[in-house]
Amino acid sequence: MYYNGRLTSLSHGGGCGCKIAPGVLSSILKASPLRALPAALLAGNENNEDAAVYQINPNQAIVATTDFFMPIVDDPYEFGRIAATNAISDIYAMGAQPLFALALLGMPINVLPLDVIQKITAGGESVCADAGIVIAGGHSIDSVEPIYGLVVIGLVDPKHLKRNNGARVGDSIILSKPLGVGILSAALKKERLSDAGYREMIALTTQLNKPGLALSRLDGVHAMTDVTGFGLAGHLLELARGAGLRAALNWSAVPIVDEAMTLAQGDIYTGASTRNWAAYGNEVTLSNQPGIWQQHLLTDPQTSGGLLISCAPELEAEVLAILRADGFSRAAVIGRFEPGSGMAVS
Secondary structure: OOOOOOHHHHOOOOHHHHOOOHHHHHHHHHOOOOOOOOOOEEEOOHHHOOOEEEEEEOOEEEEEEEEEEOOOOOOHHHHHHHHHHHHHHHHHHOOOEEEEEEEEEEEOOOOOOHHHHHHHHHHHHHHHHHHOOOEEEEEEEEOOOOEEEEEEEEEEOHHHOOOOOOOOOOOEEEEOOOEOHHHHHHHHHOOOOOHHHHHHHHHHHOOOOOHHHHHOOOOOEEEEEEOOOOHHHHHHHHHHHHHOEEEEEOHHHOOEOHHHHHHHHOOOOOHHHHHHHHHHHHHEEEOOOOOHHHHHHHOOOOOOOOEEEEEOHHHHHHHHHHHHHOOOOOOEEEEEEEEOOEEEEO
């Protein structure tokens, strides 16, 4: 193996597309022994929460998450920024304030120049600075493929904690970022992504989900998560399953990166998209027989994707205003929760 200047050439996958397929992950977790959980553990493995939450007193709970992956872009500094943003955003998705981070670094030391590795870690540090936290330590190994990410610790008042199982009948579904990052990354690897598409991809994947903190203070926000490796459909199904409801998705309202839509129509997509559909496609009802490209967008793995919010209908305008004030200009209402199960796309 040698380094040709392209980080993505050193890995078999990239970004959140590296995630183990949902069906395989479910089988792995089923094999884990069940143990009595302490009452202080407010969120754990159940329903694929974004982070673990442990209450330490009536007004404070520790929030802990970790995320790491292989390069989604070739620029080492941007890779570091994307990986750090992705990890920190899980804390915001729980309605928590990040406190500090630990770095996770696995690099092919005899392949990558040290200055390249330094640029990766510098990119991660820059995002932590934007979030107002420091990288207080970490762990590193010599690995075959380059891997970078963070463990992030946060703090939340339990009464403001937003889980992914609290959606209610009639709730509006709001998405803060447009879909398509996975498809853009696939096009980048095939050298078919435009310069403008690359810039948009970087802008989306390095935008922290900070509004999650303000949204957590709203009683009418009933559930929240972020869209990552399992795609919009996968994470929306998590909200639906957690609440015992059906997610009714309005396809025409879903914000999508323009170039990603064109690429999807040109049969550019990720392998993770196909694996995602195989895992949960039986829970999705598609009306009007949409094209396969639409299916690829529904299941497209989003690295550092947007917030997915379930809120009372009367809060739509306030939630959208909070998101747009923080730079999420394409945030949109994309559906409703209704009685039933699964997901219906119309």
